Amino acid sequence: xxxxxxxxxxxxxxxxxxxxxxxxxxxxxxxxxxxxxxxxxxxxxxxxxxxxxxxxxxxxxxxxxxxxxxxxxxxxxxxxxxxxxxxxxxxxxxxxxxxxxxxxxxxxxxxxxxx
Amino acid sequence: xxxxxxxxxxxxxxxxxxxxxxxxxxxxxxxxxxxxxxxxxxxxxxxxxxxxxxxxxxxxxxxxxxxxxxxxxxxxxxxxxxxxxxxxxxxxxxxxxxxxxxxxxxxxxxxxxxx
Numbered sequence: 001x002x003x004x005x006x007x008x009x010x011x012x013x014x015x016x017x018x019x020x021x022x023x024x025x026x027x028x029x030x031x032x033x034x035x036x037x038x039x040x041x042x043x044x045x046x047x048x049x050x051x052x053x054x055x056x057x058x059x060x061x062x063x064x065x066x067x068x069x070x071x072x073x074x075x076x077x078x079x080x081x082x083x084x085x086x087x088x089x090x091x092x093x094x095x096x097x098x099x100x101x102x103x104x105x106x107x108x109x110x111x112x113x114x115x
Numbered sequence: 116x117x118x119x120x121x122x123x124x125x126x127x128x129x130x131x132x133x134x135x136x137x138x139x140x141x142x143x144x145x146x147x148x149x150x151x152x153x154x155x156x157x158x159x160x161x162x163x164x165x166x167x168x169x170x171x172x173x174x175x176x177x178x179x180x181x182x183x184x185x186x187x188x189x190x191x192x193x194x195x196x197x198x199x200x201x202x203x204x205x206x207x208x209x210x211x212x213x214x215x216x217x218x219x220x221x222x223x224x225x226x227x228x229x230x
Contacts, residue, residue: 001161040123042204042220042221042222042223043159043204043220044220045217045218045219048217092158092159096216102147102208102218103164104161104206104218106151106158107158108157108158
C-alpha cells in the first residue's frame with residue numbers, strides 16, 4: 001500500500017484563524033479523501049478530491065468552510081477556515097489503492113485543537 | 116493520550132483468548148466491507164476485507180464473517196495479544212456505479228487486552 005504523510009501532525013490554533021493541512025502520497029493515486037474524527041467518535045467523510053475537478057462534499061460540509069485542493073496525483077490540501085472550538089478534531093486523509101478500487105489507506109492524521 | 120475510547124463500546128479480553136468484534140451495517144446494497152484497526156495517536160490501519168459474494172475470509176490470526184441476511188459483520192482475532200489493543204472500525208461501501216466509491220464507518224469498538 002501507499003505511504004501517506006500529513007503535515008502538520010498536530011496544531012493548536014486560535015478561533016477565527018485558518019489552518020491548511022497537507023497530504024502527500026509516495027505514489028500516484030486516483031482518489032483522495034478527507035475525513036474528520038471528533039473526540040471519541042468514528043470517521044466522517046468530509047469530501048472526495050480528484051485531480052482536475054472540484055472536490056465533492058458530503059452533506060453538512062461546504063467548500064467555504066473546508067476548501068480543498070488537488071493539484072496532482074500525489075498531493076492534496078484541506079483548509080479548515082474561520083475555526084471555532086467545535087472544529088477540534090483529528091483530520092485524516094486517505095487514498096484508494098494503487099490499483100484503484102474501494103480499499104482506502106489512511107495517513108497518520110492531523111490533531112487539531114482550537115482554543 | 117487520545118480519548119478515542121471514551122464514547123465507544125468496549126471489549127476486554129485476556130491475553131491468549133480469542134476476540135470477536137461485531138458490527139451491524141444498515142445498507143443492504145453494500146457490496147464491500149473492510150475492518151480497520153486504529154491505535155492511539157495513529158490513523159486507521161487496514162486489517163482485512165470481504166466482498167458481498169463471500170461469507171468468510173481468513174487472514175493471519177484474523178477472520179471476517181459476513182451474514183448478509185441479518186446485515187452483520189464480525190472480526191475474529193485468534194490468540195489475542197497486547198499489541199491488538201486498539202479501536203476497531205468496520206466500514207461498508209456501496210458501489211453506486213462507475214468509480215464512485217465511498218466508505219461509511221461504524222461506531223468502533225475499543226479492544227483492551229489484559230496481560
